Amino acid sequence: MARLSGFFKLCAVFLLVSACSATYQNHGYVPSDSELQAITVGVDNRDTVAEAIGRPTSTGVLKDSGYYYVRSRFRSFAYRKPQEIDRQVVAISFDQAGVVENIERFTLEDGKVVALSRRVTDSNIKGISFLRQLLGNLGNINAGEFLGGGN
Numbered sequence: 001m002a003r004l005s006g007f008f009k010l011c012a013v014f015l016l017v018s019a020c021s022a023t024y025q026n027h028g029y030v031p032s033d034s035e036l037q038a039i040t041v042g043v044d045n046r047d048t049v050a051e052a053i054g055r056p057t058s059t060g061v062l063k064d065s066g067y068y069y070v071r072s073r074f075r076s077f078a079y080r081k082p083q084e085i086d087r088q089v090v091a092i093s094f095d096q097a098g099v100v101e102n103i104e105r106f107t108l109e110d111g112k113v114v115a116l117s118r119r120v121t122d123s124n125i126k127g128i129s130f131l132r133q134l135l136g137n138l139g140n141i142n143a144g145e146f147l148g149g150g151n
Contacts, residue, residue, distance in 0.1 A: 028057060028071040030088040036103060039092070044100045049092060066093040084108065 031053040038052045049067065056067040073086040087108040095101045128136075 022075050022077045025074045025076065025082070026071065027074070028069070029054070030069045030071040030090050036090065039100060039103065041100050041103065045098045046094060049100060066091055068092075 035053045039049055044052070046067075053069075056069045069088075069090040069092075071088045072084055074082040075085050076082045085108075087106075089106040091102075091104045091106065092100060093102045093104075
């Protein structure tokens with residue numbers, strides 16, 4: 001019986017230790033440097049880039065913009081929210097003719113926090129009940145609009 005109790009204690013300690021270890025998740029794809037060496041600036045175009053390293057998961061917002069390959073690595077630890085510990089972005093830009101103009105690699109350290117401004121239009125009906133809104137519009141009805149002549 002003592003051996004069985006020791007076994008359960010050992011299993012409990014093992015489960016506690018393994019529950020407290022960090023887990024890692026990778027998202028996205030970024031071509032390696034050797035894959036990027038197959039692309040020649042000024043020679044290759046969108047189609048040859050797609051054949052060499054694949055189509056990206058995201059492209060530029062504007063038509064005929066660049067290709068963007070993004071990979072992120074997250075660490076999750078117990079109850080804490082996941083933390084991004086690594087990010088790689090490869091940006092391939094094209095000129096007007098669709099020929100490769102530039103290849104750049106960015107990391108998490110190159111990123112900048114962008115503060116988004118939140119503009120909310122205040123409503124003039126705040127605090128007014130539905131019935132009051134309905135009754136308030138009674139004087140604004142033009143009978144000519146209903147008859148088709150009120151343009």
